[in-house]
Amino acid sequence: MSGRTEGGAVERYRSSVEAFHFLGLVALLACFSSTPAFAHASDRGHVLLLPTGYYVAGGALAVAASFLVLALLPPDALDRFWRRHLPLVAFGDGARTIVSLISFAGFAILIAAGLLGSRDPLSNPLPLAIWTLLWVGLVLLHGLLGDLWSWLNPWYGPWRIASRVFGRGDGERQDPRLPQWLGYWPAFLLFFAFAWFELIDPAPDDPARLAWAAGLYWLLSFIAMLVFGYRDWSRHGEFLTVFFAMVARFAVVERNEEGRLNLCLPGTKLLSATPLPLSGIAFLLLTLSSVSFDGLSKTFFWLGLFGINPLEFPGRTAMISIGSFGLVLMFVLLAAVFALAVIFGQRLAGGKHSLSNAAGLLVWSIVPIALAYHFAHYLTALLVDGQYALAALSDPFALGWNLFGTADMPIEAGVAAGAGSAWRLWNLQAGIIIAGHMFAVLLAHGFAWRLHQLPARAALSQFPLTVLMIAYTVFGLWLLVTPTAG
Amino acid sequence: MTDKNGFFDLSKTSFTRRTALKGLAAGAGLAVAPGFVRYSQAQSSAPIKIGFQSHRTGIGAAYGRWYEKTTAAAVKAINDAGGINGRPVEVIIEDDGTDPGRGAEVVGKFATQHKTDIVYGTLFSHVVIGSAPAAGEAKIPYFVVSEGHHVASTKLNRYVFQPGITDVKSQIQSMAPWIAANAGKKVTQIFPDFAFGYDHRDYLPPALKAQGAEVIAQIAIPPTESSFTKYFPQIPAETEVIYHVMVGPAVLTFVKELGEFYGSNRPQLFGFIDSLEATDINSPGLEFLDGSHFWEGSPRYAQPDDSPAQKAYRAAVGIDDNGAAVGDPKDVSTAAHMFGCWETLYVVKKAMEDAGYKGPEDRTKLVEATEALTEFAEGPEHPQGPKTFNGKIHQCFGIQNISKVEGGRLNVVHKTKIEDGLYEPEGDYTTQAL
Numbered sequence: 065m066s067g068r069t070e071g072g073a074v075e076r077y078r079s080s081v082e083a084f085h086f087l088g089l090v091a092l093l094a095c096f097s098s099t100p101a102f103a104h105a106s107d108r109g110h111v112l113l114l115p116t117g118y119y120v121a122g123g124a125l126a127v128a129a130s131f132l133v134l135a136l137l138p139p140d141a142l143d144r145f146w147r148r149h150l151p152l153v154a155f156g157d158g159a160r161t162i163v164s165l166i167s168f169a170g171f172a173i174l175i176a177a178g179l180l181g182s183r184d185p186l187s188n189p190l191p192l193a194i195w196t197l198l199w200v201g202l203v204l205l206h207g208l209l210g211d212l213w214s215w216l217n218p219w220y221g222p223w224r225i226a227s228r229v230f231g232r233g234d235g236e237r238q239d240p241r242l243p244q245w246l247g248y249w250p251a252f253l254l255f256f257a258f259a260w261f262e263l264i265d266p267a268p269d270d271p272a273r274l275a276w277a278a279g280l281y282w283l284l285s286f287i288a289m290l291v292f293g294y295r296d297w298s299r300h301g302e303f304l305t306v307f308f309a310m311v312a313r314f315a316v317v318e319r320n321e322e323g324r325l326n327l328c329l330p331g332t333k334l335l336s337a338t339p340l341p342l343s344g345i346a347f348l349l350l351t352l353s354s355v356s357f358d359g360l361s362k363t364f365f366w367l368g369l370f371g372i373n374p375l376e377f378p379g380r381t382a383m384i385s386i387g388s389f390g391l392v393l394m395f396v397l398l399a400a401v402f403a404l405a406v407i408f409g410q411r412l413a414g415g416k417h418s419l420s421n422a423a424g425l426l427v428w429s430i431v432p433i434a435l436a437y438h439f440a441h442y443l444t445a446l447l448v449d450g451q452y453a454l455a456a457l458s459d460p461f462a463l464g465w466n467l468f469g470t471a472d473m474p475i476e477a478g479v480a481a482g483a484g485s486a487w488r489l490w491n492l493q494a495g496i497i498i499a500g501h502m503f504a505v506l507l508a509h510g511f512a513w514r515l516h517q518l519p520a521r522a523a524l525s526q527f528p529l530t531v532l533m534i535a536y537t538v539f540g541l542w543l544l545v546t547p548t549a550g
Numbered sequence: 551m552t553d554k555n556g557f558f559d560l561s562k563t564s565f566t567r568r569t570a571l572k573g574l575a576a577g578a579g580l581a582v583a584p585g586f587v588r589y590s591q592a593q594s595s596a597p598i599k600i601g602f603q604s605h606r607t608g609i610g611a612a613y614g615r616w617y618e619k620t621t622a623a624a625v626k627a628i629n630d631a632g633g634i635n636g637r638p639v640e641v642i643i644e645d646d647g648t649d650p651g652r653g654a655e656v657v658g659k660f661a662t663q664h665k666t667d668i669v670y671g672t673l674f675s676h677v678v679i680g681s682a683p684a685a686g687e688a689k690i691p692y693f694v695v696s697e698g699h700h701v702a703s704t705k706l707n708r709y710v711f712q713p714g715i716t717d718v719k720s721q722i723q724s725m726a727p728w729i730a731a732n733a734g735k736k737v738t739q740i741f742p743d744f745a746f747g748y749d750h751r752d753y754l755p756p757a758l759k760a761q762g763a764e765v766i767a768q769i770a771i772p773p774t775e776s777s778f779t780k781y782f783p784q785i786p787a788e789t790e791v792i793y794h795v796m797v798g799p800a801v802l803t804f805v806k807e808l809g810e811f812y813g814s815n816r817p818q819l820f821g822f823i824d825s826l827e828a829t830d831i832n833s834p835g836l837e838f839l840d841g842s843h844f845w846e847g848s849p850r851y852a853q854p855d856d857s858p859a860q861k862a863y864r865a866a867v868g869i870d871d872n873g874a875a876v877g878d879p880k881d882v883s884t885a886a887h888m889f890g891c892w893e894t895l896y897v898v899k900k901a902m903e904d905a906g907y908k909g910p911e912d913r914t915k916l917v918e919a920t921e922a923l924t925e926f927a928e929g930p931e932h933p934q935g936p937k938t939f940n941g942k943i944h945q946c947f948g949i950q951n952i953s954k955v956e957g958g959r960l961n962v963v964h965k966t967k968i969e970d971g972l973y974e975p976e977g978d979y980t981t982q983a984l
Contacts, residue, residue, distance in 0.1 A: 108799040109799040109801055109829070110834075112803050113803060183643055184606060186606055186645075267645070267647060269647075374773060375797055376746070379648060380608070380647055380651075477881045478874070481828075481881055482830055482833065483833045484880075485880065547798070550648075
């Protein structure tokens with residue numbers, strides 16, 4: 065759950081009302097087949113006995129080696145290879161409204177469950193759906209399957225209906241109403257609020273508290289979409305749409321403008337991305353820094369800096385100011401290091417591109433790292449809380465229902481417990497972290513080629529960023545092995 | 551509930567194990583919940599509402615999960631046998647996040663929003679200490695399952711009780727006779743340098759002294775330490791027993807490094823299972839513990855001489871002979887502590903029946919009835935063993951188990967007497983106004 069590493073879900077697809085969550089189930093089941101772990105103290109204890117130092121060194125070397133190999137490869141060959149794709153079926157947007165309406169109905173039921181159902185965050189489906197299915201499962205699914213949220217979001221359908229009722233026509237194609245200078249800043253601020261609620265608020269898992277927060281967010285976003293237009297607000301203000309669209313660029317499935325699905329290599333759509341403005345750069349870095357801080361905030365190291373005894377962790381209410389400070393600090397540090405890496409890279413290469421253009425392009429290479437962190441960091445939560453979600457969705461209002469036959473399923477916490485699980489989990493997490501950074505180097509290589517036509521300059525320009533990525537690999541692995549509270 | 555055709559049949563809605571725990575939703579939900587209609591028709595059959603302050607998230611979550619399972623099993627058993635005073639028991643879970651600040655809020659919610667009859671179930675000491683004032687202020691009986699000495703110290707208030715698990719002072723004191731007689735007379739203590747360790751630091755030396763043994767060194771380890779080899783040279787060479795109570799993720803490292811330090815020629819080892827609660831004793835790194843001894847409140851592993859009550863309790867909660875979840879052998883329980891939930895609920899039942907408890911207006915009667923309790927006989931309601939209860943300090947006293955690690959399991963080699971853990975009361979809650 066929040067503090068969601070320990071602890072952070074799934075369901076059965078029966079009625080159309082539940083369609084919204086079906087994809088979360090797919091994500092969970094996909095992960096079940098791979099690995100386990102439940103990060104309470106004793107499981108981190110097993111990891112402490114593993115030869116993790118070799119992995120950290122090996123990971124750093126692998127990321128460095130991928131940089132060297134790529135520097136020797138002719139970039140255009142790589143580019144050609146990467147852009148291959150396999151066309152699949154084509155379909156129109158006809159069902160988008162109804163899918164979104166179904167999703168909205170599911171969301172409304174969840175909000176009602178949050179207000180009226182069990183007070184136990186592991187029995188009430190709302191916290192499990194938001195923090196585990198949505199924030200863990202659906203994010204990872206976007207990294208795999210592309211932009212599902214443009215169909216699944218609970219605003220599009222209601223907005224279409226409202227637009228017709230108010231006779232505002234198809235506002236999707238209307239002129240932008242948000243000032244251009246705002247860029248992604250509304251989404252940035254809203255994501256910060258979301259991250260603060262998840263990581264710092266004393267009780268984000270409390271069903272009623274979460275119902276109010278999520279319900280109000282839906283309402284305010286809906287009003288903003290009516291005022292500023294669906295397209296404008298969802299692309300610049302609604303942080304989930306912005307984030308999902310960004311990570312979906314890594315997916316192996318893409319849908320082109322004609323509605324045809326293509327199977328492609330991971331990250332292809334990132335390569336063709338246009339440079340992000342400063343606000344977009346900040347948004348993407350904030351998403352990575354917040355997940356990183358979630359990990360850092362529980363480490364003995366971080367708690368020790370403030371004289372907090374991790375073995376008698378004083379609870380979230382005692383950590384509000386320290387956590388708020390840390391959340392901001394992590395972002396500022398990551399942004400500063402990223403900016404320095406880009407500046408030095410451009411200086412080394414002496415290119416004619418503006419710094420903002422280079423940074424706006426290179427920041428896209430953060431996406432696979434963010435996905436890798438998301439996976440590694442929340443995997444245990446997905447495995448254990450996913451089971452609680454399955455059970456909770458069968459009886460959303462705690463009335464003794466058993467809608468999907470899962471209400472009384474045993475919760476197997478052992479799937480993530482013990483030395484064997486710790487070993488398998490660690491290998492999977494470490495592998496994903498390292499692979500994510502290698503992808504990042506690969507992408508940065510592609511972007512550098514776009515910025516600097518001379519291969520030597522392109523390679524030189526990436527050097528500082530590669531150093532940053534090696535450092536972040538080490539940091540990411542360290543977060544998984546260092547002693548933590550809880 | 552659905553019938554065999556898959557249709558909802560609310561007439562068949564009853565208190566299953568799950569509904570007993572999930573049961574009460576928000577107050578508004580209750581009024582419209584079909585399952586409660588029949589109880590709202592008659593006040594006398596309305597459920598007894600128990601507010602379960604649960605560590606569902608935060609650092610206590612691993613314990614919280616097993617406290618929830620044990621509570622569910624006990625409530626089912628109580629309801630199956632007719633409930634309390636003929637009324638069904640309903641448990642409302644609120645997550646305290648293992649957070650003292652949140653804990654106090656939760657107690658307030660139980661008292662004013664959910665209007666529960668009592669608050670129950672807290673484990674972590676700092677949450678108990680943080681929540682107790684709120685319970686006293688709301689004048690709502692607060693039954694904790696914490697094993698901390700804070701209740702018995704009489705520094706909390708008249709509404710706080712610990713009738714289902716012994717306190718740490720009593721536990722430590724009752725270990726001394728066996729250690730002195732069987733393990734050795736010269737004891738070195740290794741403990742984490744904070745409150746949990748201080749209990750052992752402070753209570754063990756006088757208890758050992760009374761048995762003709764002595765603590766010859768006390769080594770406090772900083773809580774953030776993750777490597778311990780540098781501390782081991784501080785262990786005096788004449789040490790006969792190392793008494794260790796390390797906790798946290800680095801415990802396995804501690805044991806492994808201690809093994810590397812001593813090799814095969816080591817002093818006797820005595821520990822508290824708190825160090826390895828919910829952790830498989832056969833985990834890599836723990837080989838060095840073979841032949842060592844541990845305190846256990848209730849044995850993790852099934853024992854040859856388990857009473858029928860103990861067997862029934864284990865079956866009801868769902869733990870196998872190795873103390874892990876039935877069907878999920880890697881999910882090791884918190885067996886040494888969680889029995890306290892079961893027994894506490896039965897104490898609540900007994901006290902409510904003695905008080906003729908009808909509702910929140912009888913809370914003071916419930917306090918006095920609980921204070922009037924003196925002993926609990928071993929049996930289905932108290933499967934861990936017999937207990938006495940001191941109403942002045944709101945604390946029970948019972949037997950403790952000393953278990954030896956052998957053959958990859960913990961075998962009970964000694965059971966202490968209740969008298970081993972008795973001490974002079976430090977105050978008297980009954981003099982406080984209700």
